[in-house]
Amino acid sequence: AQTVTQSQPEMSVQEAETVTLSCTYDTSESDYYLFWYKQPPSRQMILVIRQEAYKQQNATENRFSVNFQKAAKSFSLKISDSQLGDAAMYFCAYMNYGGSQGNLIFGKGTKLSVKP
Amino acid sequence: EAQVTQNPRYLITVTGKKLTVTCSQNMNHEYMSWYRQDPGLGLRQIYYSMNVEVTDKGDVPEGYKVSRKEKRNFPLILESPSPNQTSLYFCASSPRMLYQETQYFGPGTRLLVL
Numbered sequence: 001a002q003t004v005t006q007s008q009p010e011m012s013v014q015e016a017e018t019v020t021l022s023c024t025y026d027t028s029e030s031d032y033y034l035f036w037y038k039q040p041p042s043r044q045m046i047l048v049i050r051q052e053a054y055k056q057q058n059a060t061e062n063r064f065s066v067n068f069q070k071a072a073k074s075f076s077l078k079i080s081d082s083q084l085g086d087a088a089m090y091f092c093a094y095m096n097y098g099g100s101q102g103n104l105i106f107g108k109g110t111k112l113s114v115k116p
Numbered sequence: 117e118a119q120v121t122q123n124p125r126y127l128i129t130v131t132g133k134k135l136t137v138t139c140s141q142n143m144n145h146e147y148m149s150w151y152r153q154d155p156g157l158g159l160r161q162i163y164y165s166m167n168v169e170v171t172d173k174g175d176v177p178e179g180y181k182v183s184r185k186e187k188r189n190f191p192l193i194l195e196s197p198s199p200n201q202t203s204l205y206f207c208a209s210s211p212r213m214l215y216q217e218t219q220y221f222g223p224g225t226r227l228l229v230l
Contacts, residue, residue, distance in 0.1 A: 004158075033217055045159075045206060045221035091158065095217060102147055102166075102210065103174060104219060106158035 002027045004094050006107035013082045014115050020067075021077045021110050023092030031097035034068065034075045035104070039089040048090070051075065053097070079112075087114045118143045120222035122207050128228045129197055137192045137225050139207030147210040148190040149174070149219065150182065152203040159206065165190055197229045 003026045013019035025034070036048040051059045051068050058066050063080045079086055092107040120141045129135055141148065149164040151174075161174030165184040179201055181193040190209075194201060204226050208219040 035218070037221075043204060043224045043226075045208075045224070047218060047220070050218055097217070102149065102164055102217070102219075103161045104151075104159070104208075106160075108156060108158045 002029075002094050002096070002105050004092050004105050004107040006090075006092055006110050008110045009108075010111045010113070012113045012115060013079070013086075015082055015084060017082055018078060018080045019082055019112065021079075021090050021092075021112065023075045023077070023107060025073050025075065025092070025094050025105075027073070027094065027096075029096055033095045033097060034066075035093040035095070036064070036066070036075075036077045037091045037093060037106075038086075039091065039109070040085075040087070045091075049077070082114050084114050084116060087112055118220075120207055120209050120220055122205075122222040122225050124225060125223060126226050128230065130230050131198055132196050135194050135197060135227075137194075137205060137207075137227070139190045139192065139222060140188050141190075141207075141209040141220075142188065143209060143211070143220070144187065145209035145211050145220075146187070147219075148184065149208045149210075150180070150190070150192050151206045151208065152176065153206065153224075154203050162192070162205075197227075199229050201227065202229045203227060 032053045034051045038046045049061045067076045089109045094105045150162040151159040153159045163182040165171045207222040210219045
């Protein structure tokens with residue numbers, strides 16, 4: 001069974017600085033998707049960024065980028081120029097490509113605080 | 117606006133009183149799913165549906181039922197709620213097309229079972 005591990009329960013960053021959130025996963029599959037979701041205090045689950053395993057190029061979305069290391073099964077999220085609105089829980093998630101269940105496997109989350 | 121909606125957003129009920137949480141999406145997505153979120157456990161899938169009239173169990177289906185009679189709606193039914201079903205529930209949908217597997221989440225329903 002696939003598992004997702006986020007080893008940092010809490011992180012803190014100064015406004016305008018850069019922070020990296022870690023995520024590792026375990027799978028025997030070669031084709032899959034990886035996601036980072038943000039959950040602010042409103043509890044809404046918001047997609048931040050996604051990565052297809054077959055793509056070697058790391059995904060980027062404005063201030064958010066990932067470092068995808070397939071061999072190491074590592075998928076970290078880098079937030080540049082951190083803003084107060086980035087404060088939230090961040091969840092790393094895995095999904096098999098083409099799997100009938102379409103099940104997202106989530107890590108337990110990292111709580112990010114942003115200091116003004 | 118493309119969105120997934122859930123109702124109610126907050127619910128307090130008592131053990132054994134049947135309840136339904138509705139979920140609706142306006143994006144014509146084929147795939148819909150229910151998750152529950154509990155402290156320290158992340159999100160876990162309850163049930164999912166690949167299309168109309170096609171549903172199947174996720175990882176934690178005990179105590180729940182679902183139906184998919186229309187493409188846009190996927191209600192979650194608790195026939196006899198118990199306190200261990202107190203949780204935050206999310207509905208999600210996806211186009212379920214090649215390379216478009218991203219799941220979009222509803223706003224969540226916070227349920228307290230006394």
